Amino acid sequence: MSNLDSKLPELMRQATEDLEPESVDLVERSVAQGTRLRQRRSVLAGTAAGVAVLATVGVVVGTVQHFDGRADGGPMVAAPPTISTPAASTTPTVQTPPPSKAGGPTLATLKSLVQGPGRTLSLPETWGGAQDGFFGAGLVVDDGKGGSRIQVLLERHQGPASCAGEPGCKKRPDGSTIRSSSLIPEYSDDRQQEFGIVYNYVEITRKDGRQISATSYNGVSEKGTKHTRAVPILTVAQLTKLADDQAWKFPAKVTK
Amino acid sequence: MKGITEFEEFARARVGPLYRTAWLLCGDRHHAEDLVQDTLANMLKVWGRIDTPEAYARTALVRTFVSQRRRRSWSERPTADLPEQVQASGDPDLRIALARALGELLPLDRAVLVLRYFEDRSVEQVALDLGKKPSAITTRTARALERLRAVLGDDAIHLIAL
CATH class of the missing domain: 1.10.10.10 (Winged helix-like DNA-binding domain superfamily/Winged helix DNA-binding domain)
Incomplete structure (x- = not known):
């Protein structure tokens, strides 16, 4: 058994030979998830939960220029936020995300737009901030028929808005663009049967580049919990109205 | 600037190798597919700033795996149902x-x-x-x-x- 290390590469190669994803739409789902990622709560995107991960992992400084050599301080991909990158440092350091400074107003606006008679609001949360270049907020709205998580994310892109040939994107008369989807299953495997989460989604980019995306789920969270109602509380049309509201305050920083 | 079409081409070319690495890390196809999906989705988010996509994808995949397991956002599945029973080859x-x-x-x-x-x-x-x-x-x-x-x-x- 002493030569396990020399045999391991071949063992791994043989074990994975011919393995292919069973989900034929894996790439499509990845693209769909990626395009709405900033709108969705991600504990690895510089949130408080991300800090908890850092504290647990105790990640040591690494230097991977191609990977996280970011100069603009914008939102980071899942893995990179866990590593800070002073090139010559040998001292373990942890880069903590900047505190959220604008989640409050975003959440307050969200609350004001979704509240109504017979509705209760719970589980509020915010993420992002001015330094991140995006403001995120979410909460659960219950109209007596079950809780529905609603999330928004506000960013500012370089204008003017453009669909750039993206399928499913439409240009509106006011120069803004809109992308939307309804009753999208959260999972592509048998967990969809188990949890039954679906969501409605709208992303509007105003003519000047201000972008807001809004999602409503038919459960209190996007993953890991069973759905609480048949359909999300807000339809695509209602999400569109919410996203078009002029009360939203967008970050000043342009996201590249 | 790299666009979504270029990303899709990259993803289609690399999804198999990424999945095999993910399978070794996760030990079952469900989590492996989730891991690949999360990795690719996160890449798309910053696609325009990635110079070396293959290297980035590999590193992101492994880091995402480690972070997710640390957070225990995935529930470990019992292994009574052995993995990959559906795989005919290998x-x-x-x-x-x-x-x-x-x-x-x-x-x-x-x-x-x-x-x-x-x-x-x-x-x-x-x-x-x-x-x-x-x-x-x-x-x-x-x-x-x-x-x-x-x-x-x-x-x-x-x-x-x-």
């Missing part, structure tokens, strides 16, 4: 044995072995990938191999003889 016994053995390792140790022995990364490269010191990778590699030998037991002799 060696199912080897897959099962290796998946079980790797599953006994700490996620970070699993990641180290996969990067070192499947991705053929050097100690220094793995250290950069995982944000660790090279000495830590060396130590983890030795410890993980020892653990793997102990878990495989007699199976190791059979597997190595393959």
Whole structure:
């Protein structure tokens, strides 16, 4: 058994030979998830939960220029936020995300737009901030028929808005663009049967580049919990109205 | 500027290799597909700023795996239903044995072995990938191999003889 290390590469190669994803739409789902990622709560995107991960992992400084050599301080991909990158440092350091400074107003606006008679609001949360270049907020709205998580994310892109040939994107008369989807299953495997989460989604980019995306789920969270109602509380049309509201305050920083 | 079409081309070309690495890390197809999906989705978010997509994807995949396991956002699935029963090709016994053995390792140790022995990364490269010191990778590699030998037991002799 002493030569396990020399045999391991071949063992791994043989074990994975011919393995292919069973989900034929894996790439499509990845693209769909990626395009709405900033709108969705991600504990690895510089949130408080991300800090908890850092504290647990105790990640040591690494230097991977191609990977996280970011100069603009914008939102980071899942893995990179866990590593800070002073090139010559040998001292373990942890880069903590900047505190959220604008989640409050975003959440307050969200609350004001979704509240109504017979509705209760719970589980509020915010993420992002001015330094991140995006403001995120979410909460659960219950109209007596079950809780529905609603999330928004506000960013500012370089204008003017453009669909750039993206399928499913439409240009509106006011120069803004809109992308939307309804009753999208959260999972592509048998967990969809188990949890039954679906969501409605709208992303509007105003003519000047201000972008807001809004999602409503038919459960209190996007993953890991069973759905609480048949359909999300807000339809695509209602999400569109919410996203078009002029009360939203967008970050000043342009996201590249 | 790189667009979504270029990303889709990249994703289609790399989804297989990424999935195989993910399978070694996760030990079952559900989590492996989730891991690949999360990795690709996160890449799309910053696609325009990625200079070396293949290297980025590999590193992001492994880091995402380690972070997710740390957070326990995935519930570990019982292994009574052995993985990849649906796979018609390859060696199912080897897959099962290796998946079980790797599953006994700490996620970070699993990641180290996969990067070192499947991705053929050097100690220094793995250290950069995982944000660790090279000495830590060396130590983890030795410890993980020892653990793997102990878990495989007699199976190791059979597997190595393959």
